[in-house]
Amino acid sequence: MGLHRLPNGREVFLVRLKMIGTYSGVVEGSAKTASQHIRKHLTIRAVEMLPPGRPLAIIGPPEGELPQWMCMAEFESKRGVHNTDPDFNSRLYVCWFMADTARSLDEVIASFLPQVDWERTAEDFDVMDF
Numbered sequence: 001m002g003l004h005r006l007p008n009g010r011e012v013f014l015v016r017l018k019m020i021g022t023y024s025g026v027v028e029g030s031a032k033t034a035s036q037h038i039r040k041h042l043t044i045r046a047v048e049m050l051p052p053g054r055p056l057a058i059i060g061p062p063e064g065e066l067p068q069w070m071c072m073a074e075f076e077s078k079r080g081v082h083n084t085d086p087d088f089n090s091r092l093y094v095c096w097f098m099a100d101t102a103r104s105l106d107e108v109i110a111s112f113l114p115q116v117d118w119e120r121t122a123e124d125f126d127v128m129d130f
Contacts (some may be wrong), residue, residue: 004075004106007114013090014072014109018050022097023068031065038066046072046095055123059096059112067099073109080124092122 002014004082026034038045039061048055049074061067080088096112 004109004113006116006118008119010077010079010118012077012113012118013077014073014105016050017071017105018072018073019069019098019101020049021068021124022068027056035064035066038070042095045070045091049095050074050093053093055091055121056093056095057116057121059094059095059115066090067097069098069101070106071096077118079105081119082120083124085090087126087128088124089127090118090124092116092118 004012004014006012019063022038023034024033026037029037032126042058042061043056046056046058049070053072075092075094079090081090094112094116096108098108
């Protein structure tokens with residue numbers, strides 16, 4: 001677990017993961033109404049889930065009522081996307097939804113990671129910048 005390969009061959013590593021009930025904190029309204037509200041504020045909610053949460057790629061979400069689990073993960077690659085200096089890595093936060101927790105985390109990540117445009121979305125960072 002932890003190492004994943006994108007379709008272009010880039011290796012990315014899972015650094016952090018957070019899962020919450022999609023409707024956590026919803027105090028009233030139907031799942032349909034809550035889903036509309038969550039979709040409208042999804043970027044804000046995702047960033048608050050796992051700060052700093054940017055740059056962010058959002059997978060989905062599906063139409064209708066949202067699945068039970070909202071997930072947010074931080075991934076890193078040991079290569080930059082814009083800088084070839086060996087002191088630069090790249091990172092990306094990804095938000096997605098899951099209906100259940102029956103599949104392994106590796107299977108779940110392998111199912112959506114090919115949809116992520118790492119080269120376009122990720123940002124470089126200097127590993128020596130403490």
